[in-house]
Amino acid sequence: MAALHDVAIVGGGVVGCAIAHQLGRYRLRVVLLERHVEVGFGTSKANSGIIHGGHQASPATLKGRLEWEGNQQWGPLCDELGFGFRRVGGLTVALSDDDLPVLDHLEANAAAKGVPGVERWDRARLLAAEPNLSPDVVAAVRSATTAVVNPYEACFGLAESAAHQGVKVRTGSPVLAMATDGDAWTLTTPQGPVAARFVVNAAGVAAGRVAELAGLDRLVVHARKGEEYLLDKRLEGLVRHVVYPCPSATSKGTLVIPTYDGTIMIGPTADEVDDPDDLTTTASGAERVLAAARRLVPGISERDVIAEFAGVRAVLAGEDFLIGPTEAPGFLHAAGIQSPGLTAAPAIARLVADHLRDAGLLLEEGERPSPLPRPLRFATLTADEQEQAAAADPGHRRIVCRCELVTEGEVVEAIDRGARTLDGLKFRTRAGMGRCQGGFCTTRCMELLSRHAGLAPTEITKRGPGSWVVCEREAPT
Amino acid sequence: MIDASPRMLYERYDVVVAGAGPAGLGAAVAARQAGAERVLVVDREAEAGGILQQCIHAGFGLHHFGVELTGPEYAQRVLTEALDGGVDVLTDAFVLDIAHDRRVRLLTGEHGVATVASGATVLAMGARERTRGAVRIPGERPAGVLTAGLAQRLVNLHGLLPGRRVAILGSGDIGLIMARRLTLEGVEVVGVFELQAHPNGLSRNIVHCLHDFDIPLHLSTTVVDVHGRERVTGVTVAPVDDDLRPQAHRAWEVPCDTMLVSIGLIPENELSRQLRLRLDPVTGGPVVTSTMETSRDGVFACGNVVHIHDLVDFVSEEAALAGGHAGRFATGWQPPHDNVRLQPATNVAYCVPHTVTTERDHTVYLRVRRPLERSVLRLSTPDGRVVHERKLRYVVPAEMVNLRLRASLLEGFHGDALLVEVLPR
Numbered sequence: 001m002a003a004l005h006d007v008a009i010v011g012g013g014v015v016g017c018a019i020a021h022q023l024g025r026y027r028l029r030v031v032l033l034e035r036h037v038e039v040g041f042g043t044s045k046a047n048s049g050i051i052h053g054g055h056q057a058s059p060a061t062l063k064g065r066l067e068w069e070g071n072q073q074w075g076p077l078c079d080e081l082g083f084g085f086r087r088v089g090g091l092t093v094a095l096s097d098d099d100l101p102v103l104d105h106l107e108a109n110a111a112a113k114g115v116p117g118v119e120r121w122d123r124a125r126l127l128a129a130e131p132n133l134s135p136d137v138v139a140a141v142r143s144a145t146t147a148v149v150n151p152y153e154a155c156f157g158l159a160e161s162a163a164h165q166g167v168k169v170r171t172g173s174p175v176l177a178m179a180t181d182g183d184a185w186t187l188t189t190p191q192g193p194v195a196a197r198f199v200v201n202a203a204g205v206a207a208g209r210v211a212e213l214a215g216l217d218r219l220v221v222h223a224r225k226g227e228e229y230l231l232d233k234r235l236e237g238l239v240r241h242v243v244y245p246c247p248s249a250t251s252k253g254t255l256v257i258p259t260y261d262g263t264i265m266i267g268p269t270a271d272e273v274d275d276p277d278d279l280t281t282t283a284s285g286a287e288r289v290l291a292a293a294r295r296l297v298p299g300i301s302e303r304d305v306i307a308e309f310a311g312v313r314a315v316l317a318g319e320d321f322l323i324g325p326t327e328a329p330g331f332l333h334a335a336g337i338q339s340p341g342l343t344a345a346p347a348i349a350r351l352v353a354d355h356l357r358d359a360g361l362l363l364e365e366g367e368r369p370s371p372l373p374r375p376l377r378f379a380t381l382t383a384d385e386q387e388q389a390a391a392a393d394p395g396h397r398r399i400v401c402r403c404e405l406v407t408e409g410e411v412v413e414a415i416d417r418g419a420r421t422l423d424g425l426k427f428r429t430r431a432g433m434g435r436c437q438g439g440f441c442t443t444r445c446m447e448l449l450s451r452h453a454g455l456a457p458t459e460i461t462k463r464g465p466g467s468w469v470v471c472e473r474e475a476p477t
Numbered sequence: 478m479i480d481a482s483p484r485m486l487y488e489r490y491d492v493v494v495a496g497a498g499p500a501g502l503g504a505a506v507a508a509r510q511a512g513a514e515r516v517l518v519v520d521r522e523a524e525a526g527g528i529l530q531q532c533i534h535a536g537f538g539l540h541h542f543g544v545e546l547t548g549p550e551y552a553q554r555v556l557t558e559a560l561d562g563g564v565d566v567l568t569d570a571f572v573l574d575i576a577h578d579r580r581v582r583l584l585t586g587e588h589g590v591a592t593v594a595s596g597a598t599v600l601a602m603g604a605r606e607r608t609r610g611a612v613r614i615p616g617e618r619p620a621g622v623l624t625a626g627l628a629q630r631l632v633n634l635h636g637l638l639p640g641r642r643v644a645i646l647g648s649g650d651i652g653l654i655m656a657r658r659l660t661l662e663g664v665e666v667v668g669v670f671e672l673q674a675h676p677n678g679l680s681r682n683i684v685h686c687l688h689d690f691d692i693p694l695h696l697s698t699t700v701v702d703v704h705g706r707e708r709v710t711g712v713t714v715a716p717v718d719d720d721l722r723p724q725a726h727r728a729w730e731v732p733c734d735t736m737l738v739s740i741g742l743i744p745e746n747e748l749s750r751q752l753r754l755r756l757d758p759v760t761g762g763p764v765v766t767s768t769m770e771t772s773r774d775g776v777f778a779c780g781n782v783v784h785i786h787d788l789v790d791f792v793s794e795e796a797a798l799a800g801g802h803a804g805r806f807a808t809g810w811q812p813p814h815d816n817v818r819l820q821p822a823t824n825v826a827y828c829v830p831h832t833v834t835t836e837r838d839h840t841v842y843l844r845v846r847r848p849l850e851r852s853v854l855r856l857s858t859p860d861g862r863v864v865h866e867r868k869l870r871y872v873v874p875a876e877m878v879n880l881r882l883r884a885s886l887l888e889g890f891h892g893d894a895l896l897v898e899v900l901p902r
Contacts, residue, residue, distance in 0.1 A: 229613075230610075234750060277706065279617060279618065280615065280616050280617050280702075281613075281615050281616065281618075282615045283613075283615045283701070285615075286613050286615070302613070303611075305610055305611070305613055306608070306610045306611070307608075307610040308610060308613060309618060383573075383582065383590075386573070386584070386590055387589065387590040390584060390589035390590045391589045391590070394586070397584060397585060397586045397587075397589050398569065398571075398584075398586050399521060399571040399584060402521065402571070403747075405573075435605070435608075436605045436606070436608065437608040437609070437610055438623075438627070439605055439606050439608065439623075439624045439626060439627050440605070442623070442627055443627070443630055443631065443634070443635060446635075457635070457637055458637075461620065461707075462619070462620035462707075463620075463707075464707070465707070466706070466707030466708055467619060467620040467707040467708055468620060468708060469620055469621075470631055470635075470637040470638060470639060471637070471638050471639075471640065471641060472637070472638070473636060473637070473638055473662060473663075474662075474663050
């Protein structure tokens, strides 16, 4: 019989990681199960990285309430965990008088929820602050609370902190079957059974399948794909705010986003897809995103695109989040977490904890371990700090990734923290994420994985089983 | 390869060169010959030689050394010249930034962060490859999509294969070379797919790397979809119409486990941007005078950082010019300013240098936009007076045209601009 956990969290996206981090505060035995080789490798890594201002979603919805609560929790969370967070502000831009009612609506949302710093900017003020915006702008709602984070850094930070607090984080562990005896659940994984009194379904686009394994039906999760296009870092400063068009019923539309890492990202699309694992980018998606982004910022050129990717939002009928207990005893949903899911994640985690308490779980605060050391980011240091870092550690005297200025020391530290794949290194350190897209640093990252993780080159993958990178030469016959 | 890194760094050098490929090493040698005493070349790799290190095929050096060499042999020759010529070559050293007063901040494995002053600076950082992202190929993002240059590095320097069945997008020279190289390694190369109606690589590479190995070259055809969740399982290719739009109804599937991308090179101009040099939007490199000086005094540039060369031999010529002038600049000699601007016109994509003087002879490198069978290279004044004409046999965008522009040709020319055109005869 497997050791009994208090809680098993199914899904290591940003929601599952936030729940793991929250539950890690209590004297509980918690396990997080993630099917991918790393946490955050599903929808979360394709997230836009925006902490929405709190005024975007209607106060009448659960997601609208949690958007504002989550917004307020991200700042302290980032301070605690030591990852990047910047309140860049948001601008929802009206391109014609027809858009003005949308701005009224956003101001009403802010008033109803008590979101401060939401104000109307006229055209002159808008263009003075953001000279690269289209001359067609009429007015905008500016929100001071809108922020950007790095979504995969947030996942790694939350999961590593959870693990530091004693949560077991198991990656490469899809849940294959589930059964309950009324007191406890047994989850079958390729590594063996996992037993837990409570199960939290934070499986994102797979939440319907996980619910089905638990014997529940009728949880229909629609997959709504979003394609994002990343522009060259040289455009840093093109916009300073997150720029939103006036939103439609199903989507906030195509945004122009100054990401935490200094690149400009444009997107996402919002297309219903049948296959929740459909992460293809399309010619039509690229055309639509570029056209929509150019309506906001006409100077954006397709020549500046360095990479593109897609993620799939988990959408329930009614478009709201579904969080709380189900008919199956001990089985809770944190499902349908589409936008503003990243923003709401810390608040979702607290709400899940509340539901677990209501269901009879004792939440007793444990001792807080000393915080984990913050990984060094050579590229963000001042010249003096770089000199000190290089003097102190020979690992910071050699650049592995020239585009993003990542040192060998940073890559080795990421391996020490658990990275075993090229994407794992990329999302932890940014090595390979820049304009050459790994052209120069791939072989160096492979050498470091070989040396520090003991992987043969042919064992190294891009992102887990099946995604092999190189093969051996045939032996001469 | 010999690699004699200096044990200590001076506070000031007459000339500091960024990049120890053929351009940087050649410039350093020329700077010494021109009178510069202390010349430092820095390179981020563990060994000097630049990208030639991984180009183990032959075909280098026929123009410059009069003998056919492999890439590493060519690199060894220029490195030996540099070391014999008294140049300091510092490898495992990354240029963090260059200040406007030409102080160069380095990150070195040996010394940590070090700052050195320079009388003149030569930019010779080379180029990087365009990636899948640059052409936005739709589809999935599995492992097994890589640039031809990365595949070359894996095979030639690490003894590893990128896959077993390979499709190549783009007919750039590195892709053609790799088609042959992988075939020799027992890898199946299923075809080269080129968007344009004409190949993007040298004719000799089309013949020796594709035709000789029966590797099909599909012109006016491109990859429109990439398949495979974890690893590439195939690509969809389609012919394109005259406007380069794919014709979906004529598409076909190509099963493969790897797609190499060989769609051109981009000059590596991060340092140039940081120095706020004037850049040419066509070449992607800095605008240079006839001494290879950029828009900032005392900052020179040569090689692929200025424009993409077909042959390293011409890089060496350009490097000698840039390094010689950098050496003279550092020792206080200022050449007369250029007085004629070269203006690319009909069927000319760009000219390097961007300006010339009527007082010296020059070599002008240019590229055409479209292939022409029988053509004429014409220099004329903006008001239409022909100054010089030269017949050309067969021009293609993939092959650089060299124009020997003698001062005598411009005798009696008093304008400030010359139109450069390549016209049908």
